[in-house]
Amino acid sequence: MNTARHHSPRSASAPSATRLRRRPGLHRGAGRGRRAVTAAVLGLLVLAGAGGLTACATAGPRSLLDDIRDGHVVLGTKFDQPGLGQRTPDKTFTGLDTEVSRYVVDFIADRNGWARPELTWRETPSAQRETLIKNGEVDMIAATYSINAGRLKAVDFAGPYLVTHQALLVRRDSGIRGLADIRPGMRLCSVSGSTPAQKVKDALPQVQLQEFDTYAACAEGVHQGVVDALTTDATILAGFAAGYGDEFSVVQLTKDDGTFWTNERYGIGLPKGDDRVRTAVNEALEDMHDSGAFAGMVRRNLGTAVDLGGKPAIGDLSFAAPK
DSSP states (O other): OOOEEEOOOTTOSOOOOOOOOOOOOSSHHHHHHHHHHHHHHHHHHHHHHHHHHHHHHTOOOOOHHHHHHHTEEEEEEOSEETTTEEEOTTSOEESHHHHHHHHHHHHHHHHHTOOOOEEEEEEOOGGGHHHHHHTTSOSEEOSSOBOOHHHHTTOEEEEEEEEEOEEEEEETTSOOOSGGGOOTTOEEEEETTOHHHHHHHHHOTTSEEEEESOHHHHHHHHHHTSSSEEEEEHHHHHHHHHHTTTSEEEEEOBOTTSOBSOOEEEEEEEOTTOHHHHHHHHHHHHHHHHTTHHHHHHHHHHTTSSOOOSOOOTTOOGGGSOO
8 A cells, every 4th residue: 555644734736656384202101292282282283373364354444533532543545536536646645535524524623622634645535435445545535526325325524615516538530529529439538437337328328438447547548639628527637628628618517407317415524423523524525615724726727717606515415315
């Protein structure tokens, strides 16, 4: 696991890729005795070893509140998403999600009178997020993490703290302007384990969906002409579009009635069943919005091109209830 440590005050303007063993006795009776003792000792060692292995295999989720109090927190985010979660060449971390994570941790520490903890950042690819939380490898994840019913079976969420929608990143000369321009056989790219990838599989079976490990790889695929479009959340696409100059445009996907094709609500992934932690994180997110801090984060990291609307209903996950 490649990690990087960073400690930053709440006022910082911005917050790794990880990828991915006889001795003969003096006489027969003594030999039998030694063998019996040896067998007993070996049996105890095996049992002890098995106990150790069991303990490792069943290590439970981390407790965010305990780890903040104890002075060291492991935060999951993306390392390759400009404007949202990115590790820079000097191994610092920038982006909206990293700032949100810092704000939450610092708010909880300040409210409880604890010193602000040391932070370790852990890369959390889309397909691995639930596993990393359940295995106790991270305290929480803010990584363009859309809340949905399937994920709520495995982990809990605080939030939502942001609402966006699915869109396309295309070359400006592609002729693609909306859903009506998505033709059979078109090569769309998204990331394995992501909500947009599943949406394409369900709603657009006529296209060729190419699933890559990262959105950065998808964006480069569009640049090289390997795929026709990258589809994911508009917030993610805005960062990549800015990184390629005027080469790309972001195409909004809307239905016939003018509403967005999807609404994606980002939350903070947490271990299942820890109501105390979820409540504390939701209180931090409320303060982040009400204080105006979140609006500043959006301007710094995404500019004004992406309209995120107003404050979402933090703590209300009824939209993800099974239908």
